[in-house]
Amino acid sequence: MNQVSTHDLSRWLDATLQPQRFRDYCPNGLQVEGKDSIRHIITGVTASQALLEAAAERGADAVLVHHGWFWKNEDPCIRGPKRRRLALALENQLNLFAYHLPLDAHPTLGNNAQLARVLGFEPDRDADGNPLTCGPDGLVWLGRSRGANSLGELGAQINNSLHRQPLVVGNPQQPVSRIAWCTGGAQSMMQAAVDAGAEVYITGEASEPTFHLAQETGCGFIAAGHHATERYGVQALGQAIATEFGIRVEFIDLDNPI
Incomplete structure (x- = not known):
């Protein structure tokens, strides 16, 4: 061996x-x-x-x-x-x-890259092919969802892929052509996603202020599980x-x- x-x-x-x-x-x-x-x-x-x-x-x-x-x-x-x-x-x-954070951020092996693969997300990329990011240390990824056009459809897609019912905040009919995501306990980074123009932000956990931020900005929010998003x-x-x-x-x- x-x-x-x-x-x-x-x-x-x-x-x-x-x-x-x-x-x-x-x-x-x-x-x-x-x-x-x-x-x-x-x-x-x-x-x-x-x-x-x-x-x-x-x-x-x-x-x-x-x-x-x-x-x-x-x-x-x-x-x-x-x-x-x-x-x-x-x-x-x-x-x-x-x-920890180095594994979240790696462009191919990392949690964000691998969650995109599992969920069928298409990351936005710069001229050199690097993923477009925002937030502290560039930990929030930006992109688009393949196969889900609304917040409700995206929630169902995540449920089917991760085998975990996510928490979804927002109008199920809301369009989600531009998305942002960061695995784990990154709910505090939602404002960076909002500032980047995302229509929905996906992470692992939720906290009390997250609901109000989603309601007041119109950006959908999905908490898909800390463990479930980082496997x-x-x-x-x-x-x-x-x-x-x-x-x-x-x-x-x-x-x-x-």
């Missing part, structure tokens, strides 16, 4: 995702060091205890996720669930790789690793209704 050194994989991931470009809420890259070499990686959305247990049961050498550990402003004390997660990783010598980037990244290094990469989807 092929293997790659932890150092070489870490260097490749950093070169591919370029975390230094982002002002993030957590460290990106190798968060917990385990074995020196890697033959088997488990990928998932979040480094929960359940995902780590699944990785240990399968004899994996590393876990690669979108939501890792050590978030800004969290309690730094290692106790309770945090202690149990860390103890599990160390006991099984699991390397933990996590990439695809880490899968694409895992497939790229398998292709590059010839090692085993396995995605585990531990459902989360949020």
Whole structure:
């Protein structure tokens, strides 16, 4: 079975995702060091205890996720669930790789790019072929929806593709020729989508002010699930690793209704 050194994989991931470009809420890259070499990686959305247990049961050498550990402003004390997660990783010598905003933004492997693929969105692009974006760090993508002409049709399309009933705010008959999207908990970026001329903004979560912003601007809003919208980037990244290094990469989807 092929293997790659932890150092070489870490260097490749950093070169591919370029975390230094982002002002993030957590460290990106190798968060917990385990074995020196890697033959088997488990990928998932979040480094929960359940995902780590699944990785240990399968004899994996590393876990690669979108939501890792050590978030800004969290309690730094290692106790309770945090202690149990860390103890599990160390006991099984699991390397933990996590990439947050860099995985959202990557132009082909990222969550926004992969959600567009799954939902049939056509990103707008500049003269060099790069996706047109807006908002902080260019995290909100702009484009058009193929096959959905109204807000109601778009909600149904998302439901069918993600197998999750989305929250839809706005007139179901409203046209949605120009759309904006950002996966996960990006509801606070809706104003950037409105300013860019989007007729609907799609993200993962909703908060109380989102409803009023949608009502008062006439921009439709869809919350399609934080977990549901962020399942695809880490899968694409895992497939790229398998292709590059010839090692085993396995995605585990531990459902989360949020």
